[in-house]
Amino acid sequence: MRVFVAGAAGAVGQQLLPQLVAQGHQVTAATRTPAKAGRLRELGAEPTVVDGLDAMAVGEAVARAEPDAVIHQMTSLAGDVDMRHFDRMFAVTNRLRTQGTDHLLAAAAAAGARRFIAQSYTGWSNIREGGPVKTEDDPLDPNPPAAQRESLAAIEYLERVVPAAPMQGIVLRYGSFYGPGASDAFVDLVRKRRLPIIGDGAGVWSFLHIRDAAAAAVAALEHGRPGVYNVVDDEPARVAEWLPFLAQAVGAKPPRRVPVWLGRLAAGEVAVSAMTQIRGSSNARAKRELGWQPAWPSWREGFARGLSDAEPARGATGRR
Numbered sequence: 001m002r003v004f005v006a007g008a009a010g011a012v013g014q015q016l017l018p019q020l021v022a023q024g025h026q027v028t029a030a031t032r033t034p035a036k037a038g039r040l041r042e043l044g045a046e047p048t049v050v051d052g053l054d055a056m057a058v059g060e061a062v063a064r065a066e067p068d069a070v071i072h073q074m075t076s077l078a079g080d081v082d083m084r085h086f087d088r089m090f091a092v093t094n095r096l097r098t099q100g101t102d103h104l105l106a107a108a109a110a111a112g113a114r115r116f117i118a119q120s121y122t123g124w125s126n127i128r129e130g131g132p133v134k135t136e137d138d139p140l141d142p143n144p145p146a147a148q149r150e151s152l153a154a155i156e157y158l159e160r161v162v163p164a165a166p167m168q169g170i171v172l173r174y175g176s177f178y179g180p181g182a183s184d185a186f187v188d189l190v191r192k193r194r195l196p197i198i199g200d201g202a203g204v205w206s207f208l209h210i211r212d213a214a215a216a217a218v219a220a221l222e223h224g225r226p227g228v229y230n231v232v233d234d235e236p237a238r239v240a241e242w243l244p245f246l247a248q249a250v251g252a253k254p255p256r257r258v259p260v261w262l263g264r265l266a267a268g269e270v271a272v273s274a275m276t277q278i279r280g281s282s283n284a285r286a287k288r289e290l291g292w293q294p295a296w297p298s299w300r301e302g303f304a305r306g307l308s309d310a311e312p313a314r315g316a317t318g319r320r
Contacts, residue, residue, distance in 0.1 A: 001221060002026045004067035004113075006052055006104055007074035007096075008045065009036040011182040012119065012174075015214035016073065017043040023218060028065035052100040062107035069221055070108040072118040074100050081185065084268035087150040094154035101158050105165050115168045117220045118158055122173035122230050123206060124148065124270075125155055126279040132204045133236050133280045136173075136228050145269040163226045170220045172213075175232035175281060178302060179210035180309050187307065190247050196256040198263035198275035201240030206232035206280040209296035209306055219292040229286040234297040236280025242299055249303040 003020055007013055008029035020027050021044035029045035030052075031037060037047035050061040052074045062070065076092035087094070101118060108116050126134040127141050144152045162169040177183060189195040208231060216231040243255050264272050286292050296302040 001068040002028070002066060003069050003071060003221070004028045004030065004062055004065045004108075005045070005071045005073060006030045006050075006058075006100075007072065007119075008040055008047075009033060010073055010075060011177065011210055012073045012213050012217070014039070014043065014181065015179075015211050016071070016217055017045045019211075019214050019218050021045065025221075028061075028067065030061060052096055052103065055103045055106070058100075058103040059107040059110065062104070062111050062113075066111060067108070067113050069115040069117065070104055070113050071217055071221075072101060072104050072116070073217070074104075075119070081189070083271040083274070084147065086145075086147040086270045090151045090154075094151055097154040097158045101161060105161065105169075109166050113167055115170070115221060116162060116165055117170045117172060117217055118162045119217075120155055120158055120171045120173045120228070121175075122232065122281040123176055124274055124278045125152055126281065128273065128277045128279060131279070132238075133206075133282050135282045136230055136285055145273050147268060147270050159228050163228065165226075169226045170224050171228040172216055172220060172231045172286075173228060173281070174213050174216075175206035175208035175230075177208055177210050177213065178299070179296075179306055182210040183307060187246070187250055190243070190255070191250055191252045193253055193256055195243065196258045196263070197240055197243055198258055198267075198272055199260040201238060201243065201257075201275055203239045203273070203275045203278045204236050204280035205239065205242060205274075205278070206230075206236045206283075207242075207299040207302065208232050209294065209302050212294040212296055215295065216286060216290060216292045219290045223292075224290045229290060230281040230283050231286050231292070232281045232283045233294050233299055233302070234283065235299060236282075237299065239275050242303075245300065246303050250307070 009031040027045040029040040040047040074096040
């Protein structure tokens, strides 16, 4: 296929391009940063420089590419992690998930693209009631912490408009990323003992190796009905379980433990929710309908061997 990848210079994009090229696809890779164009060419794609929030520029770039499929991987996360001001930290990403999605959808439709694949997220967005693991049929959180309301609204918007698009629209809800280029800052917090377990650490996280995220996008080019798919590994886990394991895997001291009141005072309600209340996600639909399998099925193996450029023993295509 001719594939247009928006946000191609990001963590997922740089893993995605080589996988697309290896499958024989002709790839146009979009970035808003001119200095990154050379890297995209090295990965086998034809680079184009475009701001995802500029509707006219997006339309022109997609029209030139004449894609059969468009893949939306645009996010913008820079600077220090600030859980207390979560929506402020995600402000540009939220615009890319709303306005940016609209621009890409319009351009894809005008160009006659047959399939549209968009990145979303699963984890803190799940409803924080009931069992520990949620499927795509469970509702999103009806009452998120105040500092996450705008970010959840952006996710809800993307997940509503993409499956309703005139082409085949697929949303991939990625879990919490780790792996090359995706978790360095997170691991640094663990090494510095700046990521404590708050309260009972009962919050359930679903992780995803960055190469498995890319492999799911490749699989979605040819498989799956329009809709939403959780793309996570096979083992949702409580913070109290995975965080000490990660600390040991990277040679750090065990994480500190702090009571809820202190965690709320120091980091805010979003951090407390992530550590004590959030729910994990099931990947059964993605495995069944996309024909996708994680090459790193458990964060245990991934944290021990997959944080750097190491490959799993059976390869990183995510297929078996």
